[in-house]
Amino acid sequence: EDQVTQSPEALRLQEGESSSLNCSYTVSGLRGLFWYRQDPGKGPEFLFTLYSAGEEKEKERLKATLTKKESFLHITAPKPEDSATYLCAVQAAGSARQLTFGSGTQLTVLP
Amino acid sequence: NAGVTQTPKFRILKIGQSMTLQCTQDMNHNYMYWYRQDPGMGLKLIYYSVGAGITDKGEVPNGYNVSRSTTEDFPLRLELAAPSQTSVYFCAGGGVDNQPQHFGDGTRLSIL
Numbered sequence A: 001e002d003q004v005t006q007s008p009e010a011l012r013l014q015e016g017e018s019s020s021l022n023c024s025y026t027v028s029g030l031r032g033l034f035w036y037r038q039d040p041g042k043g044p045e046f047l048f049t050l051y052s053a054g055e056e057k058e059k060e061r062l063k064a065t066l067t068k069k070e071s072f073l074h075i076t077a078p079k080p081e082d083s084a085t086y087l088c089a090v091q092a093a094g095s096a097r098q099l100t101f102g103s104g105t106q107l108t109v110l111p
Numbered sequence B: 001n002a003g004v005t006q007t008p009k010f011r012i013l014k015i016g017q018s019m020t021l022q023c024t025q026d027m028n029h030n031y032m033y034w035y036r037q038d039p040g041m042g043l044k045l046i047y048y049s050v051g052a053g054i055t056d057k058g059e060v061p062n063g064y065n066v067s068r069s070t071t072e073d074f075p076l077r078l079e080l081a082a083p084s085q086t087s088v089y090f091c092a093g094g095g096v097d098n099q100p101q102h103f104g105d106g107t108r109l110s111i112l
Helices: none
Strands: A003-007 A010-014 A019-026 A030-038 A045-050 A056-059 A062-066 A070-075 A084-092 A099-101 A105-110 B004-007 B010-013 B019-025 B032-037 B043-051 B054-057 B064-066 B076-078 B087-094 B101-103 B107-111
Touching: A003 A084, A003 A099, A010 A019, A019 A030, A019 A084, A030 A070, A045 A056, A045 A062, A045 B101, A070 A084, A099 B043, B004 B087, B019 B032, B019 B087, B019 B107, B043 B064
Parallel strands: A010 A105, B010 B107
Antiparallel strands: A003 A019, A019 A070, A030 A045, A030 A084, A056 A062, A062 A070, A084 A099, A084 A105, B004 B019, B019 B076, B032 B043, B032 B087, B043 B054, B064 B076, B087 B101, B087 B107
């Protein structure tokens, strides 16, 4: 059974204080690992897809990395507008493309 | 291009009532999905469809039904609503050919 565990559950940072969110996964053949951002009252918004260990992707203050067992979402010099819940999900090879999600990390960036 | 649109945004039902959650997309996705999200939990797959006329169960299908008569529409039906179905429901499309799934903004459903 595919499993995704995210830590920490909640994280409070001061504006400009860099940190990392963790996503540990077990999957029977990884097709892709996805990071989404979710704002209150909204659906998940796509950030990144990572396909193989060693891959990295960046977007503004966010950088996602992937190993064979986990992924990290690094947030550099965050701003209050980065406050959101960040969701990690895996897509298994051979599946009908459905995603298995972690429970998310709720990030709060204080001004 | 509206993407994935869900209606209604909010609904309160009484135990035993039924309703249909609507989902429509204008991105020509063959693959579509219904998830539910409970507080503090990840999204759980209810049903999915790989094309018009083809649907299959996900992880938590009990108490729900779906249909897919067109590429654009993928409604989710609740029969005999129960308090355990209080949740936020998300519809998504895509996820093939290295493209991500795109989500609607959800339907917040309370069963009282």
